[in-house]
Amino acid sequence: MRDQAEQLREIVSKLQKGNKGKDRGYARVITITSGKGGVGKTSFTTNLAVSLGKMGYRVVIIDGDFGLANVDLMLGINSRFGFRELMSGRLELDQVMTEGPYGIKFISGGSGIKELVNLGTDQLNAFLSSIEELNKMADVILIDTGAGATDNIVKMILAAHEVVLIVTPEPTAITDAYALTKIISSARPDMQLQIIINKAESVGEARGVIEKFTRASERFLGIKVKELGFILEDAHVSRSIKEQVPYVLGYPKCKASKQMELIARRLSDKDDLTNNRGMTSYIRRFISLFKLKDGHESMPSNTDEVG
Numbered sequence: 001m002r003d004q005a006e007q008l009r010e011i012v013s014k015l016q017k018g019n020k021g022k023d024r025g026y027a028r029v030i031t032i033t034s035g036k037g038g039v040g041k042t043s044f045t046t047n048l049a050v051s052l053g054k055m056g057y058r059v060v061i062i063d064g065d066f067g068l069a070n071v072d073l074m075l076g077i078n079s080r081f082g083f084r085e086l087m088s089g090r091l092e093l094d095q096v097m098t099e100g101p102y103g104i105k106f107i108s109g110g111s112g113i114k115e116l117v118n119l120g121t122d123q124l125n126a127f128l129s130s131i132e133e134l135n136k137m138a139d140v141i142l143i144d145t146g147a148g149a150t151d152n153i154v155k156m157i158l159a160a161h162e163v164v165l166i167v168t169p170e171p172t173a174i175t176d177a178y179a180l181t182k183i184i185s186s187a188r189p190d191m192q193l194q195i196i197i198n199k200a201e202s203v204g205e206a207r208g209v210i211e212k213f214t215r216a217s218e219r220f221l222g223i224k225v226k227e228l229g230f231i232l233e234d235a236h237v238s239r240s241i242k243e244q245v246p247y248v249l250g251y252p253k254c255k256a257s258k259q260m261e262l263i264a265r266r267l268s269d270k271d272d273l274t275n276n277r278g279m280t281s282y283i284r285r286f287i288s289l290f291k292l293k294d295g296h297e298s299m300p301s302n303t304d305e306v307g
């Protein structure tokens with residue numbers, strides 16, 4: 001009897017074959033996630049977006065956190081509408097997008113994302129054709145997901161080709177991130193997984209975590225996790241959140257800003273157009289994962305390898 005992970009691999013591989021070539025040159029879709037909450041995903045996402053915007057990239061952020069959506073707060077913008085209005089056909093794409101600094105655009109996915117699965121064919125097609133527009137207006141689409149290994153979040157991750165995993169040096173953050181990596185690697189061995197260490201006290205501490213994590217992932221999970229960089233603990237981060245101005249704008253010379261610049265440059269260096277599959281195929285894959293009952297393996301209990 002075939003297990004669920006195998007079924008999932010098959011479906012994903014069919015989808016990939018179907019999409020190859022067609023979407024080349026489309027927006028690069030990156031999900032930003034973590035095993036544990038409060039590790040700095042949203043502040044990372046907004047500041048990365050601004051840094052990429054500064055470099056001349058056209059960036060769209062989708063807030064994919066169903067529970068604690070707060071990208072707009074950190075960007076200092078106000079958004080009233082999102083996927084929900086777009087899906088119902090009540091509003092057009094440009095009416096649900098809000099513009100932030102450096103022309104970055106923001107869309108609230110929110111709870112609308114979960115309802116995608118319930119759309120009828122006509123509604124879904126209308127939604128997908130407006131999403132298609134995103135591919136033309138963006139070079140990079142960043143999706144800020146909620147934390148953890150719940151079904152919905154894992155599906156949001158598995159639908160992408162590229163994931164940035166945010167980890168802090170806390171043991172709980174590391175083991176939760178490792179558990180998530182285990183799920184991702186078994187369902188999508190081809191996933192481009194990149195790691196960021198956030199809130200480390202020193203470069204040495206950050207390097208230690210990166211090394212331990214990448215080594216354990218390669219040895220026990222057979223997946224190469226790439227190092228994207230680190231952002232040390234920096235009081236400017238929380239100050240900038242209170243001020244609702246991303247730190248790369250408000251404190252461009254602080255440690256976190258310098259480290260973020262390096263990360264943005266590294267990420268853009270890795271830009272490989274052949275791996276782009278665009279936003280439309282992201283949504284299609286996401287929906288097909290939903291239609292698959294229990295689309296991924298449950299949370300593995302043994303995470304000793306990285307401890």
Ligand SMILES: Nc1ncnc2c1ncn2[C@@H]1O[C@H](COP(=O)(O)OP(=O)(O)O)[C@@H](O)[C@H]1O
Pocket residue numbers: 034036037038039040041042043044147198199231232233234235237238239241256
């Ligand atoms: N590099 C950092 N240095 C200091 N504090 C940080 C850093 N990154 C994030 N924080 C703090 O951690 C908290 C959670 O950040 P947030 O981006 O909301 O995390 P998440 O989206 O993962 O829940 C915020 O209060 C923020 O100020």
Ligand SMILES: [Mg+2]
Pocket residue numbers: 041042043065068070
């Ligand atoms: Mg968040």
